[in-house]
Amino acid sequence: MRFDKGHKEQTRRRIVETAARRFRKEGVEAVGIAGLMADAGLTHGGFYAHFASKEELVRAALEEASDQSRERRAVLLEKGESLEALVRSYLRPVHRDTPELGCAAAALIAEIARHEPETRSAFTGRLKELLAQFEAALPVDMPEEVRSRRAIGIFGTMLGTLQMARAVTDPVLSVKMLESGVEAALALATM
Amino acid sequence: MRFDKGHKEQTRRRIVETAARRFRKEGVEAVGIAGLMADAGLTHGGFYAHFASKEELVRAALEEASDQSRERRAVLLEKGESLEALVRSYLRPVHRDTPELGCAAAALIAEIARHEPETRSAFTGRLKELLAQFEAALPVDMPEEVRSRRAIGIFGTMLGTLQMARAVTDPVLSVKMLESGVEAALALATM
DNA sequence: TGTACATCAGTGAACGCGCGTTCACTGATGTAC
DNA sequence: TGTACATCAGTGAACGCGCGTTCACTGATGTAC
Numbered sequence: 001m002r003f004d005k006g007h008k009e010q011t012r013r014r015i016v017e018t019a020a021r022r023f024r025k026e027g028v029e030a031v032g033i034a035g036l037m038a039d040a041g042l043t044h045g046g047f048y049a050h051f052a053s054k055e056e057l058v059r060a061a062l063e064e065a066s067d068q069s070r071e072r073r074a075v076l077l078e079k080g081e082s083l084e085a086l087v088r089s090y091l092r093p094v095h096r097d098t099p100e101l102g103c104a105a106a107a108l109i110a111e112i113a114r115h116e117p118e119t120r121s122a123f124t125g126r127l128k129e130l131l132a133q134f135e136a137a138l139p140v141d142m143p144e145e146v147r148s149r150r151a152i153g154i155f156g157t158m159l160g161t162l163q164m165a166r167a168v169t170d171p172v173l174s175v176k177m178l179e180s181g182v183e184a185a186l187a188l189a190t191m
Numbered sequence: 192m193r194f195d196k197g198h199k200e201q202t203r204r205r206i207v208e209t210a211a212r213r214f215r216k217e218g219v220e221a222v223g224i225a226g227l228m229a230d231a232g233l234t235h236g237g238f239y240a241h242f243a244s245k246e247e248l249v250r251a252a253l254e255e256a257s258d259q260s261r262e263r264r265a266v267l268l269e270k271g272e273s274l275e276a277l278v279r280s281y282l283r284p285v286h287r288d289t290p291e292l293g294c295a296a297a298a299l300i301a302e303i304a305r306h307e308p309e310t311r312s313a314f315t316g317r318l319k320e321l322l323a324q325f326e327a328a329l330p331v332d333m334p335e336e337v338r339s340r341r342a343i344g345i346f347g348t349m350l351g352t353l354q355m356a357r358a359v360t361d362p363v364l365s366v367k368m369l370e371s372g373v374e375a376a377l378a379l380a381t382m
Numbered sequence: 383t384g385t386a387c388a389t390c391a392g393t394g395a396a397c398g399c400g401c402g403t404t405c406a407c408t409g410a411t412g413t414a415c
Numbered sequence: 416t417g418t419a420c421a422t423c424a425g426t427g428a429a430c431g432c433g434c435g436t437t438c439a440c441t442g443a444t445g446t447a448c
Contacts, residue, residue, distance in 0.1 A: 029220045113358040121360045153375025160351030167304040184344025
């Protein structure tokens with residue numbers, strides 16, 4: 001069959017979006033090409049018409065997820081919301097419970113650390129953008145170097161406490177972790 | 192062949208120790224039973240004389256790694272060192288560069304969150320012990336509830352910043368992440 | 383206007399490989415007679 | 416004291432399965448004549 005102009009690009013986007021969700025939910029290694037393509041309504045053979053390798057899809061999916069998150073943060077900040085809104089939104093139970101729609105770093109950072117340098121570099125770039133957004137949302141009277149370090153500390157706190165809240169089986173402790181993460185991140189933002 | 196009394200237990204320990212290192216370095220999923228047994232100087236068939244499943248080994252390896260870390264922390268604290276020494280030791284380049292000997296949570300927490308409840312529960316128990324050690328090292332004049340939340344915030348910060356420092360390809364940024372993590376964790380400990 | 387052909391996104395069988403797990407077997411030594 | 420047997424940690428072939436990747440093929444439609 002012959003397809004509309006833009007059809008292939010649309011298919012590619014569907015694959016990337018499916019991958020971005022499943023990788024965050026299940027981890028990259030646990031998701032196979034065949035199952036992923038089936039989820040996107042295709043057969044596995046066509047995969048290599050879109051990507052040179054699974055690793056290339058990993059990078060595309062990582063970028064897709066990062067773009068979504070960045071957009072979400074930008075919207076919040078442009079509405080005049082503070083860093084506090086970002087922190088509270090990040091450490092909500094709903095974010096803990098839907099990793100497939102959430103922060104790619106929280107779901108995949110340890111796995112990314114073991115991937116090819118090219119993938120790690122792409123991730124590094126996205127993480128720098130995220131930190132720049134956080135930095136820009138810190139009080140303007142802070143020296144730039146302090147803001148930069150503070151942004152790292154704040155996001156590190158968010159990342160770590162969210163992951164703890166996800167791993168733990170005790171639901172009371174899990175909520176306490178989210179709350180403690182908010183407290184700690186806000187303390188770092190305002191002191 | 193017949194073996195010494197205690198021989199089997201010794202073999203089991205060797206398997207667990209090998210697993211504890213490789214899981215932290217490569218991730219649980221990337222490590223196969225056959226390769227692991229070969230590393231321990233055995234053939235893969237004998238594995239199931241020691242463990243009912245790979246998952247059971249995961250739990251044993253997690254406990255082995257946690258025990259090692261707890262011991263290390265206890266030694267530091269008993270020498271009269273403060274929480275600051277723990278934080279600085281955790282966020283050293285050598286810890287970033289040798290995950291196979293380091294914190295199991297930093298290497299595996301996201302993967303653990305996707306494992307069986309039994310494994311997650313075992314991890315939760317170990318994490319509670321860790322947090323209790325941190326709590327005990329916080330100033331005694333802090334109310335207990337505050338110390339408990341602060342311990343979560345501090346360890347979350349350490350966890351998140353170490354993982355960032357491991358994932359990133361920019362070496363300058365990586366060191367900055369470790370340093371910012373120390374600053375943030377110490378600020379939370381002393382404020 | 384009608385026919386032959388080129389295009390190309392997607393198909394599905396097949397590749398070699400490693401996975402977790404099972405199981406009949408080995409063989410050196412301790413124990414029973 | 417010498418022989419037959421039980422023990423059991425470890426061996427290695429085999430199980431079904433899914434992995435990432437390759438490739439000859441399909442077939443509906445647009446284009447050329």
